[in-house]
Amino acid sequence: MTTxxxxxxxxxxxxxxxxxxATAPLRQEAIEAMEQAQxxxxxxxxxxxxxxxxxxxxxxxxxxxxxxxxxxxxVIFTGSGTEADNIAIQGLAFASRRLRGATAVVxxxxxxxxxxxxxxxxxxxxxEHREWAVDxxxxxxxxxxxxxxxxxxxATCMWANNETGNLQPIEAITQRRAQHxxxxxxxxxxxxxxxxxxxxxxxxxxxxxxxxxxTLAASAHKFGGPxxxxxxxxxRDAQIDSPLRGGGQERGLRSGTANPQAAAGVAAALAxxxxxxxxxxxxxxxxxxxxxxxxxxxxxxxxWTQEPALPGHLHVSFPGAEGDSLIMLLDVAGVDASTGSAxxxxxNRASHVLTAMGVPVDVARGALxxxxxxxxxxxxxxxxxxxxxxVVAQARAAGMAFGDKSTR
Ligand code: PLP
Numbered sequence: 448m449t450t451x452x453x454x455x456x457x458x459x460x461x462x463x464x465x466x467x468x469a470t471a472p473l474r475q476e477a478i479e480a481m482e483q484a485q486x487x488x489x490x491x492x493x494x495x496x497x498x499x500x501x502x503x504x505x506x507x508x509x510x511x512x513x514x515x516x517x518x519x520x521x522v523i524f525t526g527s528g529t530e531a532d533n534i535a536i537q538g539l540a541f542a543s544r545r546l547r548g549a550t551a552v553v554x555x556x557x558x559x560x561x562x563x564x565x566x567x568x569x570x571x572x573x574x575e576h577r578e579w580a581v582d583x584x585x586x587x588x589x590x591x592x593x594x595x596x597x598x599x600x601x602a603t604c605m606w607a608n609n610e611t612g613n614l615q616p617i618e619a620i621t622q623r624r625a626q627h628x629x630x631x632x633x634x635x636x637x638x639x640x641x642x643x644x645x646x647x648x649x650x651x652x653x654x655x656x657x658x659x660x661x662t663l664a665a666s667a668h669k670f671g672g673p674x675x676x677x678x679x680x681x682x683r684d685a686q687i688d689s690p691l692r693g694g695g696q697e698r699g700l701r702s703g704t705a706n707p708q709a710a711a712g713v714a715a716a717l718a719x720x721x722x723x724x725x726x727x728x729x730x731x732x733x734x735x736x737x738x739x740x741x742x743x744x745x746x747x748x749x750x751w752t753q754e755p756a757l758p759g760h761l762h763v764s765f766p767g768a769e770g771d772s773l774i775m776l777l778d779v780a781g782v783d784a785s786t787g788s789a790x791x792x793x794x795n796r797a798s799h800v801l802t803a804m805g806v807p808v809d810v811a812r813g814a815l816x817x818x819x820x821x822x823x824x825x826x827x828x829x830x831x832x833x834x835x836x837x838v839v840a841q842a843r844a845a846g847m848a849f850g851d852k853s854t855r
Contacts, residue, residue: 459781460830461781462781462782463827465818466785467820468612468759468785471670472671474720476715476718476719477671477712480712481715484708484712485708489704490504491705504705507710514717515654515655515717516655516656516657517656517680521680522679522680523679523698523701524678524705524710525677526677526703529561530677531665532559532643532664534691534700535641535679535681537569537689538662538687539685542639542687543599544574546686548598552566552575552599553594553599553601553638554578554604557581557799557800557803562603579602583805584613585608587604587616599638602640602641603641603643604640607756609646610787610788611752612756613752613753614647614651614755614757621659621660624636636659639661639662639685639686641660641663644663645664645665645669645677646669648665649671649720649721664677664680667709671719672712672713676706679700689702727758727820727821728758731758731821732758734819737828738835739752740832741832741836745765745835747767748765749810750762751764751804751806751814760816761818762816764810764812765813768813768843770786773813777815780834782834785815785816786816787816796812813842817831
């Protein structure tokens with residue numbers, strides 16, 4: 448598809464959005480649901496407009512609960528995935544310390560900053576961090592005995608990595624916990640466990656009750672819902688001392704006036720993503736594989752995305768190229784892509800995920816993440832695949848011209 452301008456300039460090919468792991472465009476269903484809900488007022492109000500707002504909020508809660516396999520009371524609407532991670536990890540840790548004197552926190556080095564920073568904050572508050580080892584694909588060790596001691600206050604693990612797209616062995620972890628619970632002897636089955644499922648929800652089926660964990664975080668803008676709208680699933684019996692204090696809304700876990708408009712958008716986007724999940728999965732995988740094939744044809748490429756992985760993710764490194772050169776050249780060519788590492792400062796640093804996987808810093812710096820989604824077309828994938836060899840060659844030439852910056 449092309450766009451033409453009124454000033455007779457040559458038509459430009461349309462821009463391609465290939466950064467779905469950062470955020471997905473709003474789904475039409477979410478736009479419509481939020482438009483309908485836009486005039487709603489205070490859902491806590493004991494009057495007609497309050498009841499109307501509350502009805503929309505509770506309907507959204509029921510819909511989310513049904514889709515994610517839990518009870519409506521276990522759905523907490525939050526201000527973001529980050530907020531859901533913070534409330535869960537800190538809240539479980541604080542309650543474990545208060546109730547059992549437990550002070551150890553278990554997590555791996557490949558987590559998103561929403562988790563890494565929560566864990567680090569806990570260490571400033573007297574908790575001890577225990578590192579959960581990962582293999583060269585960033586997958587945690589399921590045979591670990593880190594979860595087997597009484598002093599673990601909270602353990603946390605992401606479902607899908609935001610950079611590589613690689614899925615964690617969540618099923619193996621939860622089966623092991625269930626086995627320990629059945630045996631009734633070990634603490635391992637009952638350690639408060641949080642899953643950061645921000646990249647997974649809306650892309651792979653999730654059944655919260657089947658997981659047997661205490662909490663799970665999701666974020667609407669990753670599946671076509673509004674930004675700054677998260678979901679925290681928290682079991683009824685989970686002991687959580689929320690770090691967020693206030694009016695006690697959302698079971699006392701997320702104080703603050705609830706947002707029925709956002710909740711309506713969250714539920715509509717989640718329902719829409721479940722409706723087309725299977726067909727999207729197959730189509731997006733095919734397009735991603737087409738781009739991956741082009742990347743694999745480039746000299747000395749390293750491919751970090753390894754199955755089982757999210758369908759839209761392709762995370763690679765081209766040693767000799769700088770990640771920021773790769774995305775700048777793609778940007779000029781009309782493609783929105785990313786290096787993958789969560790960085791708000793704009794400085795290209797080696798990804799902490801890749802270095803935790805054992806990737807040398809100079810290789811990690813040449814990372815490129817292309818993430819496709821339901822809006823990606825066959826033509827988009829063909830264009831990205833066609834652009835890659837030249838973009839990498841130019842970035843490598845620039846890398847040679849400027850020398851090795853990694854030692855500066
Ligand atoms: N966890 C993971 C794995 C993520 O990818 C992200 C966002 O990129 C977050 C947490 C934070 O989500 P939000 O942007 O809703 O705060």
